[in-house]
């Protein structure tokens with residue numbers, strides 16, 4: 334079997350186009366422009382690239398982008414004061430504090446200071462609780478992107494066996510909650526799981542969010558399964574830097590029914606879903622109908 338490639342790049346372009354159309358309509362009919370504020374503390378090179386990309390994508394769909402770059406030595410009090418100002422600013426519908434924060438800052442405290450209605454990353458404890466209890470929330474962008482691609486590929490997910498490898502708060506756990514919300518039978522695997530390959534072979538949907546390059550090989554995959562590779566790992570191969578997933582693509586694609594590549598799979602969906610969440614937050618803030626298909 335050769336797996337169908339789920340083209341996240343094309344899918345994300347479609348989501349961004351849908352967001353752009355909705356933004357244009359909001360501006361024309363309501364005179365409202367959604368605004369996303371991104372806060373970057375310090376000089377982490379990867380974070381700087383992410384923030385630059387987020388800014389460019391935000392502007393591209395017609396939203397306002399407000400960037401706040403703070404010194405690495407910024408105090409917690411100053412950061413919390415900025416978050417409070419953004420919470421109170423009606424032009425700002427979404428707030429994202431880029432993680433990781435420098436070590437002297439308490440990430441949980443800062444994230445939980447964001448107004449949950451503006452928490453477009455979906456990391457605030459209120460949003461975590463709302464998602465866990467099946468209520469309307471802001472949903473973390475990466476798992477939301479995975480869910481959208483899975484729904485598009487399968488239609489209904491009800492009754493499918495899903496295995497999520499990884500139990501982080503930002504990917505694994507919310508991914509499992511979303512799959513449960515769509516009536517999958519969900520298993521969460523992690524570093525202490527016994528016979529991981531056998532557990533994974535029970536999956537109709539296998540989501541890898543491990544952070545270990547190419548760990549999930551073809552012998553972890555049930556024939557015909559859908560494999561979603563969340564991993565982004567930079568490795569050296571043949572003297573060149575390369576980006577690979579948590580899934581060994583060639584061996585998994587030989588067994589799977591469908592698979593996301595790295596790059597060009599889940600990655601592009603993350604920013605597209607950030608834009609979708611900002612639009613959703615804006616619509617909710619103004620009591621307007623939410624765009625269809627862009628939320629869980």
Ligand code: NDP
Nearest residue numbers: 475499500501504523524542543544563564565599600603
């Ligand atoms: P974390 O490091 O926070 O979590 C990794 C999880 O994998 C942990 O739950 C850990 O288990 C589990 N794990 C580690 N080793 C093994 C193993 N040998 N067998 C089974 N489980 C294992 O990572 P994240 O969730 O933040 O990210 C996961 C991957 O997704 C990374 O490659 C990251 O770069 C990528 N990522 C991609 C994004 C995108 O936009 N596409 C966004 C966010 C992340 P335990 O809890 O027991 O330690």
